[in-house]
Each structure stands twice: as C-alpha cells, then as structure tokens.
Amino acid sequence: xxxxxxxxxxxxxxxxTGISGFDDITFGGLPKGRTTLVxxxxxxxxxxxxxxxxxxxxxxxxxxxxxxxxxxxxxELITNSASLGFRVDExxxxxKILIDYIKVEPAEIxxxxxxxLEGLFIRLNYAIQATGAKRxxxxxxxxxxxxxxxLAILRAELRRxxxxxxxxxxxxxxxxxxxENSITRQGLExxxxxxxxxxxxxxxxxxxTRRLRVVKYRGSMHGTNEYPFLIxxxxxxxxxxxxxxLNHSASTERVSSGIPELDKMLGSKGFFKGSSVLISGTxxxxxxxxxxxxxxxxxxxxxxxxxxxLEESPKQITRNMLSIGLDLEPFIKSGLLSxxxxxxxxxGLEMHLTNIHKIVSTExxxxxxxxxxxxxxxxxxxxxxxxxxxxxxxxxxxxxxTGFLTYLSRTSEDIEHNFISSLIDTWILLKDIELAGERxxxxxxxxxxxxxxxxxxxxxxxxxxxxxxxxxYSGMDGVLTxxxxxxxxxxxxxxxxxxxxxxxxxxxxxxxxxxxxxxxxEALQAEFEAEEEAGxxxxxxxxEKMQRLxxxxxxxxxxxxxxxxxxxxxxxxSL
Numbered sequence: 268x269x270x271x272x273x274x275x276x277x278x279x280x281x282x283x284t285g286i287s288g289f290d291d292i293t294f295g296g297l298p299k300g301r302t303t304l305v306x307x308x309x310x311x312x313x314x315x316x317x318x319x320x321x322x323x324x325x326x327x328x329x330x331x332x333x334x335x336x337x338x339x340x341x342x343e344l345i346t347n348s349a350s351l352g353f354r355v356d357e358x359x360x361x362x363k364i365l366i367d368y369i370k371v372e373p374a375e376i377x378x379x380x381x382x383x384l385e386g387l388f389i390r391l392n393y394a395i396q397a398t399g400a401k402r403x404x405x406x407x408x409x410x411x412x413x414x415x416x417x418l419a420i421l422r423a424e425l426r427r428x429x430x431x432x433x434x435x436x437x438x439x440x441x442x443x444x445x446x447e448n449s450i451t452r453q454g455l456e457x458x459x460x461x462x463x464x465x466x467x468x469x470x471x472x473x474x475x476t477r478r479l480r481v482v483k484y485r486g487s488m489h490g491t492n493e494y495p496f497l498i499x500x501x502x503x504x505x506x507x508x509x510x511x512x513l514n515h516s517a518s519t520e521r522v523s524s525g526i527p528e529l530d531k532m533l534g535s536k537g538f539f540k541g542s543s544v545l546i547s548g549t550x551x552x553x554x555x556x557x558x559x560x561x562x563x564x565x566x567x568x569x570x571x572x573x574x575x576x577l578e579e580s581p582k583q584i585t586r587n588m589l590s591i592g593l594d595l596e597p598f599i600k601s602g603l604l605s606x607x608x609x610x611x612x613x614x615g616l617e618m619h620l621t622n623i624h625k626i627v628s629t630e631x632x633x634x635x636x637x638x639x640x641x642x643x644x645x646x647x648x649x650x651x652x653x654x655x656x657x658x659x660x661x662x663x664x665x666x667x668x669t670g671f672l673t674y675l676s677r678t679s680e681d682i683e684h685n686f687i688s689s690l691i692d693t694w695i696l697l698k699d700i701e702l703a704g705e706r707x708x709x710x711x712x713x714x715x716x717x718x719x720x721x722x723x724x725x726x727x728x729x730x731x732x733x734x735x736x737x738x739x740y741s742g743m744d745g746v747l748t749x750x751x752x753x754x755x756x757x758x759x760x761x762x763x764x765x766x767x768x769x770x771x772x773x774x775x776x777x778x779x780x781x782x783x784x785x786x787x788x789e790a791l792q793a794e795f796e797a798e799e800e801a802g803x804x805x806x807x808x809x810x811e812k813m814q815r816l817x818x819x820x821x822x823x824x825x826x827x828x829x830x831x832x833x834x835x836x837x838x839x840x841s842l
Contacts, residue, residue, distance in 0.1 A: 279486040282438040285323025286316070288505030292490035293481060298461050302429045302439045306450045306457070307466030312477065312498050313442040315351060316466065317404040318344065319503045320440055322353045324402045325363040332402035333394040334366045337410035341366035351502045365398045384424050388431055395435065403432065403439045408456055429459050450482065461485045476616070479505055497621040504621050506658060515664040522669055525564020528736035532712055532721035538693055539717060541667040543660045545687070547674040548697030552708055553729055554673040555579070557697070558636045559588045559595065560734050561671055566598040570633040573626065574606050577642040581606035592732045605630060611642040616655040624662060635663055639673040640687070656687050692716045697727060710736060
C-alpha cells in the first residue's frame with residue numbers, strides 16, 4: 268500500500284509581503300525562511316520593494332525586520348521611503364525595524380588583504396537578536412562583493428551567506444543590479460536564490476512602463492507572465508491579470524438606462540447590474556451624451572457614479588450637456604457624480620489602471636464610465652491596451668460595478684476593428700444615417716448577452732429634454748430618418764387619410780343600401796302580414812262553412828235515422 272505524505276510536509280510555507288497584487292501572483296508571498304533575489308536596473312524599484320516588504324511585515328504581520336544597506340545611509344532610506352507614505356523613522360524608534368549602513372570601500376579592502384563575510388555575519392546576528400527580526404534585506408549585493416576578485420571564493424561566500432540566512436530561519440531579500448547577459452552582474456545570485464524576481468523599467472514610445480516577472484520560485488507555483496507594477500504615494504502595486512480569473516458573480520438585477528425606449532429595446536428592463544456595456548460610434552453620434560444621460564439617471568436614483576473622461580474636461584462636459592437638458596452640476600456638488608479627467612498619454616497604462624483601481628476602491632461607485640477607451644491605444648501597443656481594458660472590466664465585474672465604455676469608431680462600419688468586442692456583455696452601436704443631403708443618428712443593439720433584445724434600428728434624437736428614441740421609417744427605399752422620415756410619414760398619413768375616406772365612403776354607401784334593403788324588407792313584411800291576415804280570415808270563413816255543412820249533414824243523417832225507426836214501428840203495428 269502506498270504511503271500518503273501528509274499535506275503539511277510538502278507545502279512550502281510562505282511569508283506574505285503585503286504588497287498589493289504581488290501575493291496574488293505568488294500564491295501567498297515569498298518563501299518563508301529562504302532567500303529571494305530582487306534584480307533590476309537602476310531605478311526599477313528594488314530598494315522600495317524591499318523596504319515595503321519590511322514595513323508591511325512590521326505593521327501587518329508582527330514580524331520585525333533588518334535593513335542592511337551598502338549604498339544609502341539610514342537617513343537617506345527613511346527620507347526616500349517617506350515618499351511612499353511609510354514612516355520608517357517611527358518603526359525604527361519602536362525597534363520594529365533596524366537600519367544598518369555598512370560602508371564598503373574597495374581600496375580599504377585591498378589594503379587589509381583577504382576579505383570574507385565573517386564581519387557581516389556578526390553584525391547580522393547582532394541585529395537579529397536586537398530586534399527579534401524575521402525579515403532581512405541586503406541592498407545591494409554587488410557592493411558587498413566588490414572586494415572579491417576570485418570567482419570561486421565569491422561563489423563560496425555567496426552560498427555561505429544564503430545558507431547562514433536559511434539556517435537562521437530568516438526570510439531574506441537580496442537586491443542585485445541587472446547584468447548585460449544575465450539577471451545579475453555576477454550571474455551567480457540567481458542560481459543560489461530560492462526565488463528570483465526581476466524588475467524592469469522600460470521606455471516605449473516616449474512613455475515609461477514598469478514590469479515585474481517571477482523568474483523562478485523553488486517549491487511553489489507562481490504566475491510566469493510579466494505584470495505591470497506601479498510605485499506611487501501609497502507604495503508598490505502589482506497588477507496581476509491572470510490572478511483575477513473569471514470567478515466573478517453574475518447578477519440578475521436589472522439597471523434602467525433612464526431612457527424608456529432604450530430599456531424597451533433591452534427586454535423592457537435595462538442592463539444587467541455589474542455587466543460591461545460598450546457604446547461605439549463615429550464622431551458626433553452622441554456617445555458622450557448617452558453616457559451623461561446614463562450618469563444622470565443613476566444619480567437621480569441616488570447611485571454613486573464615476574466618470575473617467577479622456578478627451579474633455581469636466582467643465583466642458585457639464586456645459587455641453589445643458590444643451591440637451593441635463594444639469595449635472597448638482598450631482599457633482601452632492602458627490603454622487605465624480606469626474607476624473609486625464610490624457611491617456613500622460614503616464615503608462617499600468618499607472619492609469621492602478622489609479623482607476625484606487626479611485627474605484629475609495630469611492631465605491633455603482634456605475635463607472637470611461638470615455639473613450641480607444642484613447643489608450645494612441646501611442647501604445649494594441650495588445651497592451653486590450654490587456655489594460657480587460658483588467659479594468661474584470662476588476663469592475665469582480666466589484667459588481669456596471670461599466671460603460673465608449674469607443675470611437677473610424678467609420679460607421681468599423682465593427683470588426685473593435686479590439687475589446689469579445690469582452691463586452693452589451694454592445695450598443697450609434698451610427699450616422701445620411702440621406703437626401705441630411706445626416707441623422709441611429710441606434711441599435713448589436714448584442715446583449717443573457718437577455719432578449721430588439722434587432723431594430725431606432726432614430727436617436729438629442730432634444731432639449733434629453734435623449735429620445737423614435738421608430739425609423741422602413742420602406743421600399745430603405746431606412747428613412749430626419750426630414751425624409753417626416754416627409755414619408757406625411758405622405759403615408761395622406762395616403763392613410765385617403766384610404767380612410769374611401770373606406771368611410773364605402774361604409775356610407777353600404778349603409779344606404781342596407782337602409783333601402785331594410786325598407787324593402789319592411790314593405791314586403793307589411794304586405795305579407797296583410798295578405799296573411801286576409802288569408803287567415805278566408806281560411807276561418809271556409810272552416811266555419813265546412814263546419815256548418817258538417818252540422819247539416821249530421822242533422823240529415825240523424826233525421827233519416829229517425830224516419831226509419833218510425834217506419835219500422837208502423838210496419839210492426841200493422842202486423
């Protein structure tokens with residue numbers, strides 16, 4: 268019989284970092300009691316990643332830490348960390364974090380002769396005992412090994428250092444500079460480390476972007492993709508795309524658009540709450556106006572709305588919407604409607620996504636509008652833009668937030684070029700309808716998952732009282748809108764009136780004929796009744812006459828019988 272190994276014997280214990288998103292892609296954090304290498308070029312964020320690991324350990328997980336710096340002093344580290352919102356000085360005063368700056372001078376090493384790490388072990392041991400540390404950072408490893416010329420000795424001392432940390436049960440981060448043809452300059456640290464994290468800060472089309480990749484992770488599953496990350500005033504944030512998965516719930520609750528005719532096109536109930544809705548169309552078809560109408564309707568229901576504008580300022584939007592009877596200013600003042608306007612080219616896509624995440628998590632909206640999403644494509648790789656929008660949609664669905672996204676099409680037939688169409692639950696198309704020298708707007712629903720919806724094109728009107736949808740005229744000449752529709756409707760009304768008059772004339776003619784017929788019937792009926800009465804009288808007279816004749820005949824018979832009796836009596840008497 269095969270022996271079953273207890274689960275606790277083969278699951279690697281992990282130390283959570285507390286870094287947003289990172290623990291998701293590593294399924295729990297860094298390997299506990301082991302050493303992790305964080306490598307990257309200058310400015311990629313190695314030191315800040317390591318510092319946040321210590322700060323979150325001390326503040327969230329009750330694990331004190333030691334930061335051994337070889338390039339920056341303790342004061343410099345404290346000042347730099349303050350830009351992320353970390354009060355490292357307070358943690359130092361509370362003896363939860365100890366910062367030790369070790370100055371390594373290659374000239375002094377050369378003068379003293381042989382160089383090893385024995386002194387470092389002593390200082391590390393003292394720091395661990397002084398703070399009860401469970402976490403240690405060595406930043407950066409190249410400075411420590413600058414005194415080694417012998418590669419064999421370097422490898423041996425490096426292994427000894429990592430083994431010493433592992434024997435102490437310390438979860439350690441060692442930072443290293445990126446090499447030209449290897450992860451680190453020496454090309455050794457990545458082989459003796461249990462976990463290797465690579466940070467990259469690159470510039471694409473004049474815009475900087477940051478990426479993180481878990482190169483290896485002994486004894487554990489981990490995400491292997493490149494993940495965007497962000498360093499801002501709240502710290503280090505990793506944006507995992509695969510960790511979100513497709514586990515979000517699907518609400519059956521419906522949300523009204525605020526436009527009765529549009530709700531009717533959507534099964535008379537509106538959109539699904541928490542679904543993703545795409546509104547696409549060429550310039551001037553009314554995408555922003557429709558979004559503003561949706562926001563207006565949600566605010567009237569006392570629902571929080573976030574409006575991310577990528578092309579217009581909030582003041583411009585509120586001014587323009589007054590032309591269709593939508594006053595958004597009261598909702599802005601009450602806090603129900605919050606505008607966030609920025610240019611997509613201002614920062615990298617990951618920073619935009621992170622900022623949206625933070626704003627959404629802070630304000631907890633019911634509805635989010637992004638207008639337009641294809642602005643992210645400008646100056647960016649199409650795949651990156653699609654990945655960014657996919658993350659946003661997944662995030663909103665995870666929060667059960669209804670998302671409205673607009674897309675500026677190049678032409679009215681530009682359906683196949685929409686780069687996120689497969690991610691969308693409901694797709695509304697606004698299109699230009701040009702006829703007889705006039706341009707009008709049309710709206711129809713290309714798809715709406717999970718509900719019955721109209722397949723008809725409706726005319727889309729921007730009026731002084733908001734958006735109105737009316738039936739278009741479909742005839743032998745195709746779909747008619749605007750004045751062509753009105754003219755055709757007038758012609759149709761005239762034709763209908765003519766038919767109505769003809770029908771009324773025919774009805775009157777038939778009525779007259781019916782009256783004549785009824786009069787004839789009445790005359791015939793009266794004539795018949797008179798003849799019937801005369802006939803009945805004659806019949807009665809004939810019957811009376813027959814009755815009298817019968818009576819006479821009976822008297823005659825009776826008389827004959829009486830005479831016969833008398834004759835017989837006379838004969839008898841004479842005998």
